[in-house]
Amino acid sequence: MIQRHTGLVLAFDVDWDVEKSIMFLNGISDLIDAVKIGWYQLLTIGPQGIKELTDSVNKYFLADFKLGDVAHINEYVVRKVYGLGINGLIMHAVAGRDNLATAINVARKLGVDVYLLISMSSGGELYDRNLDYNVSLGMSLGVSGFIVPATKPNVVRQVRSMVGSNYQLLSPGVGVQGGKPGCAIANGADFEIVGRSIINSESPRQAALNILNAIRNPISCS
Numbered sequence: 322m323i324q325r326h327t328g329l330v331l332a333f334d335v336d337w338d339v340e341k342s343i344m345f346l347n348g349i350s351d352l353i354d355a356v357k358i359g360w361y362q363l364l365t366i367g368p369q370g371i372k373e374l375t376d377s378v379n380k381y382f383l384a385d386f387k388l389g390d391v392a393h394i395n396e397y398v399v400r401k402v403y404g405l406g407i408n409g410l411i412m413h414a415v416a417g418r419d420n421l422a423t424a425i426n427v428a429r430k431l432g433v434d435v436y437l438l439i440s441m442s443s444g445g446e447l448y449d450r451n452l453d454y455n456v457s458l459g460m461s462l463g464v465s466g467f468i469v470p471a472t473k474p475n476v477v478r479q480v481r482s483m484v485g486s487n488y489q490l491l492s493p494g495v496g497v498q499g500g501k502p503g504c505a506i507a508n509g510a511d512f513e514i515v516g517r518s519i520i521n522s523e524s525p526r527q528a529a530l531n532i533l534n535a536i537r538n539p540i541s542c543s
């Protein structure tokens with residue numbers, strides 16, 4: 322599980338080299354609880370680059386590969402992710418029970434947390450028609466938590482009421498995509514995931530501090 326100190330997870334979608342990435346992350350690391358990396362960065366710096374990041378930056382690393390293949394491929398990827406020093410992985414609920422179960426078991430044995438994507442910050446209508454099923458699926462498979470969109474506050478509230486307090490809810494879509502900073506947590510999420518609003522800012526530290534302020538003092542969240 323991600324330890325909550327600030328409630329902020331940085332979506333680190335950049336095409337920078339390893340050195341610049343490490344410098345940036347170490348400069349903001351006290352303001353965030355986790356670094357979320359994804360395809361963009363993997364395809365930029367490669368697995369070796371990701372390993373250098375996890376070795377050099379003392380933070381929880383969450384791999385947003387939205388894994389949703391057949392069972393044996395999912396398992397292969399989980400093992401590779403573990404080898405890169407990554408702490409948690411996002412998987413697609415849409416892959417279904419048979420494709421997810423083994424990989425989630427393997428991840429748990431290796432100490433890699435699995436967060437299940439069950440609704441998307443834009444589109445994702447197939448997910449929203451099956452919310453109850455996907456939440457139950459995740460709970461029965463033993464995930465650590467769920468990805469719930471900050472752009473759909475009713476989904477955040479609904480999922481929190483379904484899962485109680487034993488699962489972590491991580492919420493992307495804050496800032497550029499329209500979710501108001503602070504409101505996903507006010508509605509029941511544990512963490513807000515923010516990328517461009519911080520990374521593209523002239524002062525990323527100040528942008529992160531502004532979001533932390535909104536998390537502490539949420540205003541007009543519905």
Ligand code: NUP
Nearest residue numbers: 332440441442493494497498515516517
């Ligand atoms: O539904 C989702 N929406 C979303 O934006 C699920 C996600 N995992 N994300 C991720 O959150 C997306 O891949 C990106 O890394 C981040 C949002 O980035 P930004 O809009 O804050 O820049």
